[in-house]
Amino acid sequence: xxGEAVIDVERAxxxxxxxxxxxxxxxxxxxRAWAAELEPGGVQAPVGPDGGVSPxxxxxxxxxxxxxxxxxxxxxxxxxxxxxxxxxATALTGPDTQLRLPGDRVDWEAELVxxxxxxxxxxxxxxxxxxxxxxxxxxxxxxxxxQSVGPVPQFSLxxxxxxxxxxxxxxxxxxxxxxxxxxxxxCLVNGESVQxxxxxxxxxSVPELIARLSAxxxxxxxxLIFTGTPSGVGHARTPQRYLRPGDxxxxxxxxxxxxxxxxxxx
Numbered sequence: 001x002x003g004e005a006v007i008d009v010e011r012a013x014x015x016x017x018x019x020x021x022x023x024x025x026x027x028x029x030x031x032r033a034w035a036a037e038l039e040p041g042g043v044q045a046p047v048g049p050d051g052g053v054s055p056x057x058x059x060x061x062x063x064x065x066x067x068x069x070x071x072x073x074x075x076x077x078x079x080x081x082x083x084x085x086x087x088x089a090t091a092l093t094g095p096d097t098q099l100r101l102p103g104d105r106v107d108w109e110a111e112l113v114x115x116x117x118x119x120x121x122x123x124x125x126x127x128x129x130x131x132x133x134x135x136x137x138x139x140x141x142x143x144x145x146x147q148s149v150g151p152v153p154q155f156s157l158x159x160x161x162x163x164x165x166x167x168x169x170x171x172x173x174x175x176x177x178x179x180x181x182x183x184x185x186x187c188l189v190n191g192e193s194v195q196x197x198x199x200x201x202x203x204x205s206v207p208e209l210i211a212r213l214s215a216x217x218x219x220x221x222x223x224l225i226f227t228g229t230p231s232g233v234g235h236a237r238t239p240q241r242y243l244r245p246g247d248x249x250x251x252x253x254x255x256x257x258x259x260x261x262x263x264x265x266x
């Protein structure tokens with residue numbers, strides 16, 4: 001993006017970097033070097049991509065209880081290590097969508113999402129930012145009824161209905177932020193601010209998450225990490241509050257932009 005316009009990467013590079021984001025993530029360092037030499041210009045910016053900024057990641061990690069105030073509202077002790085689950089890739093979608101409600105206990109969770117730019121394996125926290133392609137906005141929508149079925153919580157299933165993982169509207173490289181570890185994050189439902197915090201309040205920072213995850217399994221170019229949500233989710237309220245048809249959810253993060261979902265009946 002250049003100001004209010006965008007450059008078509010495939011066209012401008014004469015096919016050197018194709019329209020498939022995953023292919024570009026595989027050559028992220030070369031892409032960044034090429035992009036740094038581009039002249040300003042382009043066309044008016046379109047709506048963000050339908051599938052989000054990385055529509056076909058091989059791995060999607062999600063972190064639970066990563067804000068102190070969210071752990072407090074859930075009545076749980078602060079974790080000593082990240083609580084990790086996944087959102088299945090078929091839940092991924094773009095930034096401005098209809099959210100079909102599969103049940104009557106769908107909840108919101110505003111999240112900063114990390115997109116990996118190169119393979120990361122046994123990475124030290126001090127080096128972690130150099131492995132990041134960029135940051136984007138995400139929502140970890142959750143059907144709390146499905147999530148709680150069974151003898152143990154079904155986090156991945158309850159959070160993976162179609163459309164439950166919107167990301168966007170753009171991918172912002174870490175160098176664009178004064179401090180990528182301290183960004184304002186907010187969620188609004190029908191114009192009411194229900195979540196408001198800063199990413200500096202995370203228990204495990206982005207570099208620490210990358211270090212912990214890459215110590216177990218390699219993180220691959222294009223992989224996503226949903227980094228957790230602050231307090232204010234509907235499930236923890238008294239009385240509990242869930243999304244209904246007609247509700248509008250706006251999720252925004254400083255320096256990146258916002259998502260917007262309109263809730264409809266399934």
